[in-house]
Amino acid sequence: MNSLPHLARIFERLKRGYHLGPDDEPEFSALSSPRFEEYAAQFDALGLKLVRHEREFFYFEPDNAESVPDTLPRIAVFSYILIDHAANQGRPIEEFIFGQNFLLTTLPHFELDRYQALLRQVDVHEVKDLENLLKHMERIGWVKLEDNEEFRFLRPFHRVFTKCLELSAAGSSRGNEAQTSETNQSVPSSAAPKE
Amino acid sequence: MKINPQSFFNFCAQHATLLRAIAEHSGEISEADASRLIRANPGASEELPENARRRLKELQILVPTEPGGSLYLLADPVARLLTYLFDEANPATPEMIRGYVLSLETTGKRLTRALDEEDVSAVKRAFEEISQSLQRIHADLDETHHAILTEVSRYKTERSRVSVREKFKLIVHWMERFVEPMIEIVRSDGPLRATFDETERLLHRAREEALFNDHPALARNLRFLRLIRDHALRVFTQCRKEIQPLYESLRRSSFIAEGAARALEKLQSEGIAKWGSEPLIGVCALRFQNVPGDAAIALALRRVIEHPPEPPPVLEFATEESMPDALIRRLWLDALPESVRPELPVEDLLGWLVERHPGKDTAQVLAGFTELIFDTTFQAAFTDRAPLGYTTADGSLEASPVQLISA
Numbered sequence: 187m188n189s190l191p192h193l194a195r196i197f198e199r200l201k202r203g204y205h206l207g208p209d210d211e212p213e214f215s216a217l218s219s220p221r222f223e224e225y226a227a228q229f230d231a232l233g234l235k236l237v238r239h240e241r242e243f244f245y246f247e248p249d250n251a252e253s254v255p256d257t258l259p260r261i262a263v264f265s266y267i268l269i270d271h272a273a274n275q276g277r278p279i280e281e282f283i284f285g286q287n288f289l290l291t292t293l294p295h296f297e298l299d300r301y302q303a304l305l306r307q308v309d310v311h312e313v314k315d316l317e318n319l320l321k322h323m324e325r326i327g328w329v330k331l332e333d334n335e336e337f338r339f340l341r342p343f344h345r346v347f348t349k350c351l352e353l354s355a356a357g358s359s360r361g362n363e364a365q366t367s368e369t370n371q372s373v374p375s376s377a378a379p380k381e
Numbered sequence: 382m383k384i385n386p387q388s389f390f391n392f393c394a395q396h397a398t399l400l401r402a403i404a405e406h407s408g409e410i411s412e413a414d415a416s417r418l419i420r421a422n423p424g425a426s427e428e429l430p431e432n433a434r435r436r437l438k439e440l441q442i443l444v445p446t447e448p449g450g451s452l453y454l455l456a457d458p459v460a461r462l463l464t465y466l467f468d469e470a471n472p473a474t475p476e477m478i479r480g481y482v483l484s485l486e487t488t489g490k491r492l493t494r495a496l497d498e499e500d501v502s503a504v505k506r507a508f509e510e511i512s513q514s515l516q517r518i519h520a521d522l523d524e525t526h527h528a529i530l531t532e533v534s535r536y537k538t539e540r541s542r543v544s545v546r547e548k549f550k551l552i553v554h555w556m557e558r559f560v561e562p563m564i565e566i567v568r569s570d571g572p573l574r575a576t577f578d579e580t581e582r583l584l585h586r587a588r589e590e591a592l593f594n595d596h597p598a599l600a601r602n603l604r605f606l607r608l609i610r611d612h613a614l615r616v617f618t619q620c621r622k623e624i625q626p627l628y629e630s631l632r633r634s635s636f637i638a639e640g641a642a643r644a645l646e647k648l649q650s651e652g653i654a655k656w657g658s659e660p661l662i663g664v665c666a667l668r669f670q671n672v673p674g675d676a677a678i679a680l681a682l683r684r685v686i687e688h689p690p691e692p693p694p695v696l697e698f699a700t701e702e703s704m705p706d707a708l709i710r711r712l713w714l715d716a717l718p719e720s721v722r723p724e725l726p727v728e729d730l731l732g733w734l735v736e737r738h739p740g741k742d743t744a745q746v747l748a749g750f751t752e753l754i755f756d757t758t759f760q761a762a763f764t765d766r767a768p769l770g771y772t773t774a775d776g777s778l779e780a781s782p783v784q785l786i787s788a
Contacts (some may be wrong), residue, residue, distance in 0.1 A: 200665065202666065202667070234667075245665065246667075247662055248665045248666065254661060262662060267645065269638060270638065270641050273546065273634065273641070273642070276547075279634040279637045304645060304648055307653040345662050346662055349661075350640030353639065353640035354636040354639040357640070363682065376396050
């Protein structure tokens with residue numbers, strides 16, 4: 187167990203909420219190796235659950251903290267707005283998110299009054315706030331800032347998609363919206379949302 | 382009403398773009414719509430729009446949706462002709478294919494009866510009907526295949542601003558309306574195959590019993606049967622393979638978009654206070670909280686105990702020897718109203734200030750001037766007398782005299 191490579195470095199990064207993806211070598215290769223279970227057991231002894239996402243990246247399962255950091259709602263609203271924008275463009279969401287580099291100044295977040303109102307609720311008022319948010323997302327391994335203006339999303343951003351699928355499934359099962367039930371009627375049984 | 386074919390085709394030849402525009406117009410066409418389309422797609426010859434509109438109705442290219450109505454539709458035979466001419470495929474519905482299969486079944490029963498009764502002419506008629514049904518099935522299957530592929534490629538290349546969910550609904554429609562039901566019909570244990578097998582058996586029986594001597598027709602029907610039977614399943618399996626990746630991609634995107642939209646809707650309608658933690662994506666953040674050890678406590682105590690005593694700080698209270706300039710200025714300004722009051726009315730306020738306080742610099746003179754003008758117990762009046770020069774300690778001023786009187 188003690189000979190697990192890069193163990194300290196992996197722990198150091200994961201404990202801060204970082205998500206280890208293919209851009210994070212050599213830690214990523216260490217966790218992707220057949221010794222993943224050994225790493226998981228090592229952290230399990232500390233009460234930490236190492237998650238291997240099906241899209242192949244790694245993170246510590248968050249505990250259900252009573253106090254939610256301000257950044258989490260900001261990241262969520264930022265991400266959902268971008269997804270909403272991609273959907274309105276008619277583009278497959280994942281292709282849109284991962285298939286291009288983004289410029290901070292051309293993000294759609296301040297294009298619509300509706301988006302601005304949503305962002306105001308989480309205290310995001312201007313491009314500078316988005317820049318700070320992106321820096322935070324970089325610290326958890328979701329985006330890579332190429333320079334001051336340009337950035338791209340990294341594989342761990344799939345956690346947002348997973349959450350969206352959960353929300354969609356939860357909404358459908360509650361059946362509290364007419365549109366949802368309409369969609370369910372038109373979707374074949376094989377089309378139930380799943381990651 | 383009979384339509385002169387020559388007139389019809391002459392008109393069509395001169396208005397091909399107009400006909401295409403009408404064919405692409407979805408739904409009913411009003412008189413205004415027709416006029417707009419005619420103006421946008423003028424014919425080869427110079428013709429008044431009213432004439433073109435009249436001819437569209439005379440030639441029954443546009444037919445009223447109801448007798449005497451003012452809304453029109455493209456006549457069905459013309460629509461079919463245009464579809465054929467423009468090579469635009471319309472998908473056959475599964476119900477249409479089922480209809481053909483039922484028709485084949487019925488014809489098969491008649492053929493069986495004709496064979497039993499050795500009625501040669503009835504056998505011949507049944508053969509002709511079978512041949513027609515097979516041709517229709519073949520044509521419709523091909524057209525449906527073509528239509529589905531066209532639709533798929535349009536979705537792959539089109540970058541229009543149709544939302545993901547709308548696209549997904551359309552793809553689901555194509556899958557559910559055409560592809561899956563068609564596969565149900567044409568698969569190896571489906572109704573089409575069973576009917577074809579029975580039809581083939583009857584055709585063989587007719588040949589064996591020598592009741593139908595048109596061997597080329599018989600061979601053609603048998604060939605057609607086998608061709609369609611093999612072709613149909615392959616065609617729709619291919620269709621499913623074409624459409625499946627698009628369907629999967631849009632299905633996932635649609636659900637992702639739905640989840641995001643739900644979260645944003647909730648935030649919009651209920652506010653951040655009630656948004657809760659459900660839409661949040663949790664991130665691990667370990668915080669280490671330690672109880673101080675004995676060594677740390679001992680160190681802290683030792684630092685307190687061993688801290689060298691110091692006398693308390695002594696504050697020195699001393700009276701300043703000279704009065705600050707700002708205070709002097711303030712006191713002077715405060716005393717000004719009382720010093721000027723006995724001398725009211727003052728005809729030239731600035732002159733009075735300079736004369737009574739010759740040591741004051743320009744800034745102080747103006748501050749005193751402002752103080753008196755804005756004092757509520759006085760009233761200042763600007764005069765239009767000739768400007769005068771006033772010398773201060775550090776410069777000079779030029780202004781028309783201002784009179785100061787009691788308010």
